Amino acid sequence: MSTLIEHRDSAATPTRARTERAEFHLYLFLLVQFACQSALMAERFAGNGRTALRVTAFASSLLMLILIPGRSAHAHPARLSALATLALMSLGLLHPTANHLSGIAHWVLNIAIWAPLFWIGRVSISSRTLGNTLLLLWLFNLAGSLVGVLQVYYPERFAPSAEFVRSISGTSADGLLIERADGKQVWRPFGLSDTPGGAAISGSFTVLMGAFLVLSKSGTALRMLAAAGIFAGGFCLYVCELRSLMVVTVVGVIVLIVLQLLQGRVTRTLAALLMLPIFVFVAFAWTRSVGTERIENRMRTLAEDSMATVYYKNRGHFVTYTITDELPKYPLGAGLGRYGMMYRYFGDKRSSNSSAMYVEVQITAWLYDGGLPLVLLAYFALVMAGYTTFRIAVSKRVSPLIADYASVITALNAGWIAATFSSALFEGPTGMVFWLLNGAVYSAASWDAARLTRQSPSHGSAEVKRGIRRQLLSETRPQTALSRTDKSSR
Numbered sequence: 001m002s003t004l005i006e007h008r009d010s011a012a013t014p015t016r017a018r019t020e021r022a023e024f025h026l027y028l029f030l031l032v033q034f035a036c037q038s039a040l041m042a043e044r045f046a047g048n049g050r051t052a053l054r055v056t057a058f059a060s061s062l063l064m065l066i067l068i069p070g071r072s073a074h075a076h077p078a079r080l081s082a083l084a085t086l087a088l089m090s091l092g093l094l095h096p097t098a099n100h101l102s103g104i105a106h107w108v109l110n111i112a113i114w115a116p117l118f119w120i121g122r123v124s125i126s127s128r129t130l131g132n133t134l135l136l137l138w139l140f141n142l143a144g145s146l147v148g149v150l151q152v153y154y155p156e157r158f159a160p161s162a163e164f165v166r167s168i169s170g171t172s173a174d175g176l177l178i179e180r181a182d183g184k185q186v187w188r189p190f191g192l193s194d195t196p197g198g199a200a201i202s203g204s205f206t207v208l209m210g211a212f213l214v215l216s217k218s219g220t221a222l223r224m225l226a227a228a229g230i231f232a233g234g235f236c237l238y239v240c241e242l243r244s245l246m247v248v249t250v251v252g253v254i255v256l257i258v259l260q261l262l263q264g265r266v267t268r269t270l271a272a273l274l275m276l277p278i279f280v281f282v283a284f285a286w287t288r289s290v291g292t293e294r295i296e297n298r299m300r301t302l303a304e305d306s307m308a309t310v311y312y313k314n315r316g317h318f319v320t321y322t323i324t325d326e327l328p329k330y331p332l333g334a335g336l337g338r339y340g341m342m343y344r345y346f347g348d349k350r351s352s353n354s355s356a357m358y359v360e361v362q363i364t365a366w367l368y369d370g371g372l373p374l375v376l377l378a379y380f381a382l383v384m385a386g387y388t389t390f391r392i393a394v395s396k397r398v399s400p401l402i403a404d405y406a407s408v409i410t411a412l413n414a415g416w417i418a419a420t421f422s423s424a425l426f427e428g429p430t431g432m433v434f435w436l437l438n439g440a441v442y443s444a445a446s447w448d449a450a451r452l453t454r455q456s457p458s459h460g461s462a463e464v465k466r467g468i469r470r471q472l473l474s475e476t477r478p479q480t481a482l483s484r485t486d487k488s489s490r
Helices: 016-039 048-067 079-094 100-114 116-122 127-153 162-176 199-215 220-240 243-262 266-290 293-304 307-329 340-346 362-394 400-419 429-453 462-472 481-489
Strands: 177-179 185-187
Touching: 016 048, 016 127, 016 429, 048 100, 048 116, 048 429, 079 100, 079 116, 079 362, 100 116, 100 340, 100 429, 116 429, 127 185, 127 199, 127 220, 127 400, 127 429, 162 177, 162 185, 199 220, 199 243, 199 266, 199 400, 220 243, 220 266, 243 266, 243 307, 243 362, 243 400, 307 362, 362 400, 362 429, 400 429
Parallel strands: none
Antiparallel strands: 177 185
């Protein structure tokens, strides 16, 4: 997984010092995210301590943007649309019904969420750094899934107290209880989060990344751990009863399998098709042995109704309401700072013109922030990022290892973009991870494409950089000795 590919042209390869700096920045950022998220479930951080943890997580992204020196050696194709999205969002502060203090905080929050796309291009990302980044994310989410399993079996030891959960979730907390087969009621597993059901998010990532590792040429021990992670992640998905997230995970797995086929890996594709039903059956049987008929009945609706019907009943009606009811009222937005975490912390609750608004899905959030233009521009940036990573996954201009990493990130992208229609994904840390991974894989692929053309993207002219971008997204590879070596290794 973390093997560094040999580069034959050192002039077009990140130097050891640059790679070490890149690893330090990335790993520090990720460790801050992991520490802040895990600490949220500690009851000693109630009140202002929780606020400080959330601020620290997002502030770390802003610090990276400020403190990492230099300019981006290889700007991501989605960079301009991302800048335009943030600029358009800032105009929401001028809206007559904006809640100004919370609006400014909300805009800064969004800068922090989108910032990795800009600062990641300033560091030199090697294939090893990219692989280790994915590995760290997987290990954290694997830990979250395993903790989620323990929270179902041993809630007294591993789950937060009922008082703590009710202080966070309010009156809706009791609706997040599930009943085990022995009649005991427990909270939906938190994982390493402070939200009942949060383990399902870790479970989804663990399943997707685990499927990639099982199919890869990783060591036996790592593949066995990945298989165990798939079972734990599937268990959390089932127990948390989040059917929309389960559908999103299935979409990601299907994308991963299709990409294996497009890359010409027929054996991997067949192996995935054979193993997938086994993993699904075992995870469901495990959940059934622990849960009650209620969990089984909720999961059965996925088979009894079409995915579209299940989605609409659970989350789709929020999208429909946004389009049919809210869009005519707020075609140019409703003003910044009127929903979410920033309104709760900084909003002026006394203002009748900028009262609180309710957001369940991302399209609603962006509609309130900047109207239809912002919705279209933000989704264009997401699709551009996803398309770029997809082209890297099927490109013959990069090494097979980077193409592998791009394939699993593309699968994650498919799930995350789909999830914006069931949650406000880009209002939290997952949005930062999206931009971090897409920026990192593009940076690593740019260095790899530069290696093939014997050009350094950090020192080349603008024409050279544009040429590398065109070559990176090309579907054909020049017949050089190096390209023949890469082709044979594939």
